Every structure is written in structure tokens, then in C-alpha cells.
Amino acid sequence: MHAFAVLPDDSTIHDLDIPTPSPEGRTVLLKVTRAGVCHTDTHLRAGGYDLGSRGMMNMKDRGIEYPMVLGHEVVGIVEQVGDDVESVRPGDVRLIYPWIGCGECRHCREGSDNRCAAGRNLGVARHGGYAEYILVPDEKYLVDIEGIDPSWAATLACSGLTxxxxxxxxxxxxxxxxxxxxxxxxxxxxxxxxxxxxxxxxxxxxxxxxxxxxxxxxxxxxxxxxxxxxxxxxxxxxxxxxxxxxxxxxxxxxxxxxxxxxxxxxxxxxxxxxxxxxxxxxxxxxxxxxxxxxxxSFVGTLAQLQDLVRIARSGKLPNIPVVERSLSAAEVSRALDDLTAGGIAGRIVLTA
Missing domain, CATH: 3.40.50.720 (NAD(P)-binding Rossmann-like Domain)
Structure with missing residues (x-):
């Protein structure tokens, strides 16, 4: 499959051919249809975060593997499911909760994956949505968005949830x-x-x-x-x-x-x-x-995302402005450049 990725110490977005993953157990493979672009992606492309007098928090030093496929605001169509999946089937459209923890610590057991110290977030520690397909490690992280514009729905996974x-x-x-x-x-x-x-x-x-x-x-x-x-x-x-x-x-x-x-x-x-x-x-x-x-405050829980989607579906939450562009290496790069420069009203969502 095509994936649009960053390499170590290289801000260029590369169009790579990587193996398409196969779902097993409770995992689900989705074909990406929408991928929102977030300021977090600009920091990840730059290699880390500014800590003031403490210098730079370098992603490589924190064990992040490259090439890194960014993109954590993702809507997709279910393509294949593992043998143990029960709640979705091929053809279903779902929003992905990307803030995935280790699954074993107290925070994860309580449903607060975003608090996990060993997080395996999609688009950071796992390949994200700037690609043809994305593998989600458990069906529970898929949220039904029926009745909601999919481009706006993609933004709910990060900007909305945050x-x-x-x-x-x-x-x-x-x-x-x-x-x-x-x-x-x-x-x-x-x-x-x-x-x-x-x-x-x-x-x-x-x-x-x-x-x-x-x-x-x-x-x-x-x-x-x-x-x-x-x-x-x-x-x-x-x-x-x-x-x-x-x-x-x-x-x-x-x-x-x-x-x-x-x-x-x-x-x-x-x-x-x-x-x-x-x-x-x-x-x-x-x-x-x-x-x-x-x-x-860092993003939110799966339960909060599910509640936010319910509010959006009720019509009580006005849509924020969304600028749609095509999902490609060139457009990922342009979107990240535009966000870094500032001046984008609302959110950019890449469409496949």
C-alpha cells in the first residue's frame, strides 16, 4: 500500500510502498477515506517538542520508530476484520479513536488510554492515517458516525475530543x-x-x-x-x-x-x-x-469521544470550517507547511 511518511531528520513527506497489514483476532483493517491534519503532526515532522530551557524533546530518543506515518484524525471504511471481531463488518464507515494505550496499566483498565505512560497512539507509535489503509488494534476503538459529515467527523478524533x-x-x-x-x-x-x-x-x-x-x-x-x-x-x-x-x-x-x-x-x-x-x-x-x-490536558478518553459524537449527531454542535484537500504526499506536505505558517481557518482534512 502507499503510505506518506517522514524519515529521521528529514521533513520531506515520502510516498512509500509498505506491506498492507492483515487483521487478526480483534484487529480491523480500514481503507482510509478522511485524514485530518493537526498541529501535532507538524511537531512530529519537526522531530519533537520545544521544552524551553530544557531543550527539545526528541521523538527518536523516546523510541519512536521511523518511517513514521502520521495522521490521527481518521475516518475509514472497514476492509477486513480479524476472526474475533463481532461489532463491525466490511463496508462499515467508522471514526477511529487513535489514543491507544498499553491495555494493561491501571489507566487503560479504567478506560483512560490517553493517560497511559506507554501509549501506542496511531499516527505516532503506530502507523496512522496518511496512507491507503490503517490497522486498528481493537474493534472497540471504532465509533459509528452515521449521519455526520465524514470530513467533520474526522476532526472530532483530536481537535473535537481535545x-x-x-x-x-x-x-x-x-x-x-x-x-x-x-x-x-x-x-x-x-x-x-x-x-x-x-x-x-x-x-x-x-x-x-x-x-x-x-x-x-x-x-x-x-x-x-x-x-x-x-x-x-x-x-x-x-x-x-x-x-x-x-x-x-x-x-x-x-x-x-x-x-x-x-x-x-x-x-x-x-x-x-x-x-x-x-x-x-x-x-x-x-x-x-x-x-x-x-x-x-491531553486529548480525551474513548467514552468522551463517543459522547462527543452523540452531541454532534444531535445537531447541538455547529460544524467548524473544514478545508478539504486530496490525500497524497504533496498535499500532506503542503498542509503541514500551511499549518506551521499559520492562517488556516478551522481544519484541513485530506480525502481519499
């Missing part, structure tokens, strides 16, 4: 308590839509692009702040009417994390999601005196 999980961490709040979202790309827009769907009214989106802020307002943000030189925490507090009860940082670099801490109210909740990298210095006395709650 936003859902982050919003879950800050609610419940009173509907008019200020919530600030840093970043109004695919994740931030989904978070706006989810907050509105759950009855929240005071939502401020912060972004460097006015086009993204216009989309945020159209999806229900009550206020927006254009970030840039000379703009900071005071402007955000003014927009929401005071300190924020909660902040979700979908960018999570040194600048946004610093602003996030500064806009929080006493006992405020700061959820760090983005992987743009850097570091932040926080006064330890203020952390205690203001009783600030800081936590990281």
Missing part, C-alpha cells in the same frame, strides 16, 4: 462567569461551540488573526481580543468584565501561558492544552495565595 475534554475540566460554572480561550483555530472554535451548547454565555476568544476571531464570534463567542504587541491581560479582563474564572490555552507557549495566569481570578482554573512549547515563570506565593488550579 476541546471536549478541556471544557469538561472547567465546567460546571455559572453561565456568566468569564471563560477565556487562547487560540481560535480548530480547537478553540470547537471549544466555543461546546461551551455554548452547554449553556455558557461569557466566552472570550483570544487570537493573533482577526479572521479566526470573526469565526469565533459567529460560533458564539461573546467577546474577542486580538493578541499582539501592546495587548495583554488588561485587555482580556476588560473584554470579559473582570478576572476569568477559567482559562483554556490551546496555544500554550510562553506568552499565552503567562497571560493565562495573569487573567485568572482567585481560585481560577488554568488548563494548558497546546503544544507550541516554551516555558513560563509563575510566582509561587501567588499560586498559593490565589489558590490557582493549573493542569495539563
Amino acid at each position: 476541546a471536549y475534554s478541556a471544557v469538561d475540566r472547567i465546567l460546571p460554572l455559572e453561565p456568566d462567569e468569564p471563560v477565556v480561550l487562547f487560540g481560535a483555530g480548530g480547537l478553540g472554535l470547537t471549544a466555543v461551540a461546546l461551551l455554548r451548547a452547554r449553556g455558557h454565555r461569557n466566552i472570550c476568544a483570544v487570537d493573533v488573526a482577526e479572521g479566526n476571531l470573526a469565526l469565533a464570534r459567529s460560533m458564539g463567542a461573546s467577546s474577542t481580543v486580538l493578541s499582539g504587541p501592546g495587548r495583554g491581560a488588561k485587555d482580556i479582563r476588560r473584554a470579559v468584565g473582570g478576572p476569568a474564572s477559567a482559562v483554556v490555552d490551546f496555544v500554550n507557549n510562553g506568552v499565552t501561558a503567562t497571560s493565562a495566569f495573569e487573567v485568572l481570578a482567585k481560585a481560577g482554573h488554568m488548563v494548558q492544552v497546546g503544544l507550541f512549547g516554551g516555558e513560563v515563570t509563575i510566582p509561587t506565593a501567588l499560586l498559593a495565595l490565589r489558590m490557582i488550579h493549573i493542569e495539563g
Whole structure:
């Protein structure tokens, strides 16, 4: 089969011929029809993550094998199934939950694969969806998306799920308590839509692009702040009417994390999601005196994805903008370049 992969220390996307896997037991082989493009893929292509003064977290040093077939927002048609598969059959269309753990630790046994320290995520530690076919290690990771546009559905596996999980961490709040979202790309827009769907009214989106802020307002943000030189925490507090009860940082670099801490109210909740990298210095006395709650959030659980799909199917979740392109080595490369450069409104989904 064709697979569009990265090699060690090489940002080029290569069109490789690799063996098509055969499913056994509970595994399922799907023909890829949609593959969303995520900022995580840009970091993986670059070889790791920026840890600020600690340097670079190198994927090779963490045991990731190359060539690496990226792509973790995947919808496909079931092609073949293992002998023990009962819930799907060839021809079924399914969304894939890609955040797969070891299957043995406490977190995996509790259904929180995304917390597993030995994760075997599709598109990272296992071949992902930038390919003709993808092998899913267990039928339980397949989610029925009947009635949902498949391109939008693909984005639910990461940007949708990540936003859902982050919003879950800050609610419940009173509907008019200020919530600030840093970043109004695919994740931030989904978070706006989810907050509105759950009855929240005071939502401020912060972004460097006015086009993204216009989309945020159209999806229900009550206020927006254009970030840039000379703009900071005071402007955000003014927009929401005071300190924020909660902040979700979908960018999570040194600048946004610093602003996030500064806009929080006493006992405020700061959820760090983005992987743009850097570091932040926080006064330890203020952390205690203001009783600030800081936590990281990485994607979500299979149960949360299933719930998110139910919400999407109900019509309560507005579609985020999706740009469709063809699934090929050239288009994978162009999409990753465009994401790295910024300016993409919503999400890019590659179609086969």
C-alpha cells in the first residue's frame, strides 16, 4: 500500500510502498477515506517538542520508530476484520479513536488510554492515517458516525475530543462567569461551540488573526481580543468584565501561558492544552495565595469521544470550517507547511 511518511531528520513527506497489514483476532483493517491534519503532526515532522530551557524533546530518543506515518484524525471504511471481531463488518464507515494505550496499566483498565505512560497512539507509535489503509488494534476503538459529515467527523478524533475534554475540566460554572480561550483555530472554535451548547454565555476568544476571531464570534463567542504587541491581560479582563474564572490555552507557549495566569481570578482554573512549547515563570506565593488550579490536558478518553459524537449527531454542535484537500504526499506536505505558517481557518482534512 502507499503510505506518506517522514524519515529521521528529514521533513520531506515520502510516498512509500509498505506491506498492507492483515487483521487478526480483534484487529480491523480500514481503507482510509478522511485524514485530518493537526498541529501535532507538524511537531512530529519537526522531530519533537520545544521544552524551553530544557531543550527539545526528541521523538527518536523516546523510541519512536521511523518511517513514521502520521495522521490521527481518521475516518475509514472497514476492509477486513480479524476472526474475533463481532461489532463491525466490511463496508462499515467508522471514526477511529487513535489514543491507544498499553491495555494493561491501571489507566487503560479504567478506560483512560490517553493517560497511559506507554501509549501506542496511531499516527505516532503506530502507523496512522496518511496512507491507503490503517490497522486498528481493537474493534472497540471504532465509533459509528452515521449521519455526520465524514470530513467533520474526522476532526472530532483530536481537535473535537481535545476541546471536549478541556471544557469538561472547567465546567460546571455559572453561565456568566468569564471563560477565556487562547487560540481560535480548530480547537478553540470547537471549544466555543461546546461551551455554548452547554449553556455558557461569557466566552472570550483570544487570537493573533482577526479572521479566526470573526469565526469565533459567529460560533458564539461573546467577546474577542486580538493578541499582539501592546495587548495583554488588561485587555482580556476588560473584554470579559473582570478576572476569568477559567482559562483554556490551546496555544500554550510562553506568552499565552503567562497571560493565562495573569487573567485568572482567585481560585481560577488554568488548563494548558497546546503544544507550541516554551516555558513560563509563575510566582509561587501567588499560586498559593490565589489558590490557582493549573493542569495539563491531553486529548480525551474513548467514552468522551463517543459522547462527543452523540452531541454532534444531535445537531447541538455547529460544524467548524473544514478545508478539504486530496490525500497524497504533496498535499500532506503542503498542509503541514500551511499549518506551521499559520492562517488556516478551522481544519484541513485530506480525502481519499
